[in-house]
Amino acid sequence: xxxxxxxxxxxxxxxxxxxxxxxxxxxSASDYFIxxxxxxxxxxxxxxxxxxxxxxxxxQRVTVLxxxxxxxxxxxxxxxQPGDSAVYFCAENGENTGFQKLVFGxxxxxxxxx
Amino acid sequence: EAGVTQFPSHSVIEKGQTVTLRCDPIxxxxxxxxxxxxxxxxxxxxxxxxxESKQDESGMxxxxxxxxxxGGTYSTLKVQPAELEDSGVYFCASSxxxxxxxxxxxxxxxxxxxxx
Numbered sequence: 001x002x003x004x005x006x007x008x009x010x011x012x013x014x015x016x017x018x019x020x021x022x023x024x025x026x027x028s029a030s031d032y033f034i035x036x037x038x039x040x041x042x043x044x045x046x047x048x049x050x051x052x053x054x055x056x057x058x059x060q061r062v063t064v065l066x067x068x069x070x071x072x073x074x075x076x077x078x079x080x081q082p083g084d085s086a087v088y089f090c091a092e093n094g095e096n097t098g099f100q101k102l103v104f105g106x107x108x109x110x111x112x113x114x
Numbered sequence: 115e116a117g118v119t120q121f122p123s124h125s126v127i128e129k130g131q132t133v134t135l136r137c138d139p140i141x142x143x144x145x146x147x148x149x150x151x152x153x154x155x156x157x158x159x160x161x162x163x164x165x166e167s168k169q170d171e172s173g174m175x176x177x178x179x180x181x182x183x184x185g186g187t188y189s190t191l192k193v194q195p196a197e198l199e200d201s202g203v204y205f206c207a208s209s210x211x212x213x214x215x216x217x218x219x220x221x222x223x224x225x226x227x228x229x230x
Contacts, residue, residue: 008154011211036221043118043205043221044157100147100209100219101170104157 008087019077021108023090028071030092034102035064037077039086041047047075047088075111085112116140120206122178126228135225137206139188140186145209146189147219148181152202163189169214196229203227 013019025033026042031052036044050057050064050073057064062105063076091102119138127133139146148160160179161171165186174181178197183189193200203224 034219041223043207043223045221046218049218091157099164100145100207101159101173102149102157102219103159104149106156 008107008109010111011114013080015080015082015114017080019075019080019084019110019112021075021077021088021107021110023073023075023105025071025073025090025092025103025105027092028068029102030103032093033064033066033073034091035062035073036089036091036104037086038089038107046088049065054060080110082099082110082112082114085110118206118208118220120204120222122225123223123229124226126230127196128230129198130195132192133196133227135191135193135204135206135227137189137222138211139160139206139208140210140220141206143210143220144186147185147207147209148191149205149207149221150179150191150202151205157205158187160191166172169222193227198229201229 007043034049035047037047038044048059048062048064050066055066061078078083085105089107090105118140121136125133146163146166150160151157157162159173161174161181162169163183166183180192203226205221205224206217207221209219
C-alpha cells in the first residue's frame, strides 16, 4: 500500500454536505478525462470519466464538469459520506494516443467528518 | 473476478541492490501498464504492454529499469541497481482494450519501494 504524500491540498467537509474537488489540466488536445479515488493502501479506483465533446456527466452521487475554455475539471460528490474520505486524482489522456497514457494531477485529499 | 495483483506490497532494499516487482493483470486483459508515484509527486506513466510487446516505454526513467511480459500474462519490473530516487509506489494497471476513452483502467494496490 501507499503512504499518501503529506502536502496534498485538503478539503474537509461534514457528512451530508456536497463536495467539489477541482482540477486544472494542461493539454488542450486532451480528449478524455477521468477521476480516480485512492484509499489508503489501495490503488487508484475509477470513479467517472468524460470525453471532451461533453461538458457534464453524472453518475451515482457524482458529477464531473468539464470546462475546456479554461481547461478545468471538477468532481462533485453529493451527500458526502465518511466512506468518501480518500485522495482524489484527475487524469487526462494527454497525447491522444489511443491508449491510456494518462497524465495525473497531484491529488486532493477529502476528509469527511461524521 | 480477481483484480490486478501486485507483489510484493512493500520492499525495502539498500542502494545498489536489485528488486523485481511483479504484476498479474486481470485475466484476459491484453493491455498492461506500469505507473509510479515518487516522493509524493504525481502518478506518472512508465510503459505500456500489449500482450507481450512493449507499445510505449517512453516513461521509463533510465536503463536501470527493465520491464518484461513474457507470454503476455504477468509482468515484471526490475530495478538494477536501485538508487535512492527510485523510492516510491509502483502501480500496475490493466485493461481489455487499448482505450483512449471509455475503457477503464484497473489498478493494483501498488508496491511501496523504499531504497535506503
